[in-house]
Amino acid sequence: MTESEPVPVDPDVDLHVPSERAELRPSPIPVLSAISAGGVLGALARYGLSAAWPHPADGFPWATFVINVTGCLLIGVLMVIVTEVATGRPLLRPFAGVGVLGGYTTFSTYVVDVQRAAGAGAPWVALAYLSLTLVTALPAVWCGTAVTRAAVGRRRRAEAL
Secondary structure, rough: OOOOOOOOOOOOOOOOOHHHHHHHHOOOHHHHHHHHHHHHHHHHHHHHHHHHHHOOOOOHHHHHHHHHHHHHHHHHHHHHHHHHHHHOOOOOOHHHHHHHHHHHOOOOHHHHHHHHHOOOOOOOHHHHHHHHHOOOOOOOHHHHHHHHHHHHHHHHHHHHH
């Protein structure tokens, strides 16, 4: 074997046999564990806010609205952190993005709340909630991204001095 030839990770693995190549794949357990742990934290936070701020079927679901808009803001923050600040942390995005924010935000409940309000005879509440969430959630992502990017830029400029 010459120096230019790659040394196999496991000499018992024949890379030409597909079933043996699978032995070299990384384990999904760290990523799944990070997602699970984050999901528990996000779901608990969402449940706590929903329990503290209940609403009647025909009322505006403020808890779900606040949860989804703040979740959108935080996803903007997270994307800047993951792509520009903490680039060498492979479990940060699965933990915080998929896990925490995936467990925290609840756009399926958003749809159910719209349907419940309309079914309870409050179509204007349903329409307002439907519209207001769309009008605020997307700008919240942009705002989270812009503010975090500006803060990161200021920090880098201060460190350069």
